Amino acid sequence: MNLILFSAIWGVGMMLGGLFIKNRSAAKNMALLGALLLTSGNLLELNGFAVFKSDFNGMLDYNRFGLLYLTVLSVALIFYFLLSGKEIEAVGKHPFEYFALLFFVMSGVGLVALFNNLLVLFLGIEIISIPLYILTGSDKRNLKSNEAALKYFLMGAFSTGIFLLGIAFLYGGSGSFRLQDLMLQQGDQYIVLLLIGVVLLLISLSFKVSAAPFHFWTPDVYDGAPTVFTSFMATIVKAAFFIGFLKVFSGAFSGLSENWRPSFTIIIVLTLLIGNITAVYQQSVKRMLAYSSIAQAGFMLFSVYASNDLAEQSLLLYAAAYCLSTIGLFAVLIKMNDYTFEGFNGLAKKEPLLAFVASVCVFSLAGIPLTAGFFAKFYVLSAAMKSGANLWLVIFAVIMAAVSVYYYFRIIAAMYFKEGGEQVLVTTPVYKWALMLVVVLILLLGVIPESALLNWLVLY
């Protein structure tokens, strides 16, 4: 509750700040302060101290997993502000408003992570989506940004419609929106209504997390949106949708898993295949990262597929690894003028630190051992194995991870083995220190994932 409350209040505060504070660069510092406040408030709640204790008649559920997940996301938010705060200010004329919208998104993220009732899930998803439509279109004179915003808006509203129809059918079948009452069993009276609801929810949530074959909007939207906001959409928001996905399917539909697992398998296979194979053919790193985010979503879908005790741990670790590495890589990309692979040529000579950080992030995304991505992939796949997944599905995922090495390592090849590139990157000491910290965290999670993160799930 702390995070939901603080982020909503801080968002309003930032909006008012835009009215009264004329100094533009104050926005970034104020936002950073807010992100620190969110993180510390959330850590306090994790240790049992909440400013406002109410679960709204069972609508919210303050479980340890949700709170820890929120901690990971708010730490990612701190890094996001540290690394890209300057670029957020540079997007347009109203820096305070962009930060305010980002804080409103965070409050929606809090709702999605802690919901116990489909009404709250719906509100959370909408509170995340509506500010994002605005942020996507925030570069108002740029036709690409306009187009991305309209596309994102139409697809988002369409999938919300499907989502709501699914909820309506579930309500018809069970008479309740609470997750516990939706614990479905084979042979319920209204099993047909319930199954229709499950299928519709599966489709709409796949839209939201951009899983194939409902991914077609993702590359266009990620490519057209201002790069700083792409970084936010691809990491924190995507991870937030995944915890909602997992909680619905493990919390309510695990009793019907033999009904939805076959279609889920198809979605996973398609997502991994389309995401990885299409990414190989991209010339722009930004667009490649959009496809790579589809491919990574394929791996995160494994933990939803598993829906067992390992699923929570694996999703937590994957979200942490994926958010940190992608934010790090985007932070380097944002400094570039040229978003193609050629733009990275010769970066290692000019900016050895940036090249090193980008390499570590790329290693982590590809799942090379000693980085966080390796254990993240290992945990999601072992969760899937534990739930009795077909061995071929897991082998297929590993092969696809090997394919991903090709397009990720093109960045490293460009940075270290190619000459050229005259562009000058403007960096600050804070930016460099934050990048170093990202690397340290990625390596820490890659060497001791248990004591760095996962043990917190059970520790009291």
Place this chain on the structure above:
Amino acid sequence: MPINYYIILAVSLFSIGVAGVLTRRNAIIIFMCVELMLNAVNLLLVAFSKMHYTAAAIQNPASAVGTDGQLFVFFIMVVAAAEVSVGLAIIVMMYRNIHSVDVNFLNRLKH
């Protein structure tokens, strides 16, 4: 009246909305079709709410079963209104730049 009629009505309204979103090319009309989808869901929720109430009222006429379905409808209305304001702003922004609301213009990102 049996619940089947309501389900058929709501699902056909919803399907008209989906068909409109998939076939029409005018952004405003697509937008209206999305609203039609949301309102079909509202109708369905209210019908189910009444159904659950009728089933529970046999034992206890003062039962509160089914109120949550109607409450949900209010939330959908509020969210739909918020979506309308943002969506129309986006469409107006696009109109200012290209003087058209035809979604066929939306192909710059493909290449």
